Amino acid sequence: MTADAAPQGAHGPRAYFLAGTMQGARTGADLTDQSYRQLLTETLRGRRPGAVIHDPGVVMAEWLAAHPADVRASHAALAGRRVIRRAELAPELTELTELFHRLTRLAAESDVCVAWLPGHEPSMGTAAEMLSAHRAGRTVVAITDMRQNLAVLSCSTVILPDLDAFADWLDAGGDVT
Template sequence: MIKGLNVEVKLYGMLRVNRPKTAEGAPHHPFSVTLPEGATAVHLAAQLGIEEGLFTAVAINSETAELDTVLQEGDQISLFPPSAGGSDPLKVFIAGVMQSNRQDALIDDQNYRLKIAATLQRHIPNVQIIDPWAENPNSVNYSDEQARHTFLSMTAKASSADLLIAYLPRPSMGTAMEMWQAHQANVTIIAVTPFVHHWAIRFTANQILPDLDALFALMANGRFLQEIAPQALANR
């Protein structure tokens, strides 16, 4: 006798037409499915009648996963159709504190940029990252002419992105300018900051998160890939 495993499934977008007619609740509500042991998201999709290529991403227990990940008893599975914008890569501008309130010519620790970039690359297929620090790691040694050109060109690049992530544990004049440029160009902005009452943040950011852990949790959740990324592309 073949053993089965029970999982909870939630479908997004056009995949909801494949929701079993016997499933209770609204189309966006999760429903239960029994699968053979060793089944993957691909097997689940086939059992629901979802044709190959009509779903391109899966989240298991709110974490993005590979399509061939073996499912376990009690898993919560979310299946997503192709994101809006087709194969266009999502362009993400990483903004954030560099000098903050420093009075010297030094730069604050920029490791947060590496963490944000690595998490984006792990969860967002074909993401294109625009990082002013990565492009100009020796900017503290630039001449006035080089610095002026870099500052203005990087600020302008913020307006060419699809999504801007601003890390602001402390206020930053440069980041505020990048956010304003992005806002003027209808770029989706996620601010990671405790300064929720600052007008420069309240009236430019589409979403405000308290810290990097909250940002990384959002990226790992299937909603980022299915809702935020497509909306950012659609806004452009």
């Protein structure tokens, strides 16, 4: 399929949700390298110029920009708490958890959820986004080596090994459910 023949979703250009490891197994504000988001975006733009791309990394950065110190301080304080009750979270953490839920809903509303899971590091957020998209009947493309991970296997429409395989999948039409 050529870039000129970009697939359409039910209501216009196909929407892609970029799921992927942010925090992974790290604590606090220690994030994984997020450069994969640009690589996925460039790959999609090159092959699906009219596509709508939902990047949680961009959404999170925009949201955090409004009050980064409060969020980071409240989030860091969680490490010292033995018991955490959702009803007792600081307002900015309640907003952060609501943002997480909005993002999982956006994954379910997008036509394709592209999950970047390099190596063998699990990502609970990515798993939630994949499950949400899977339950909504969307196409879930996992780019990962985790072929035997039950969550990946259960929620993926297709599992690909790397970015080149993803580009090939798109070039072949990017079959969707």
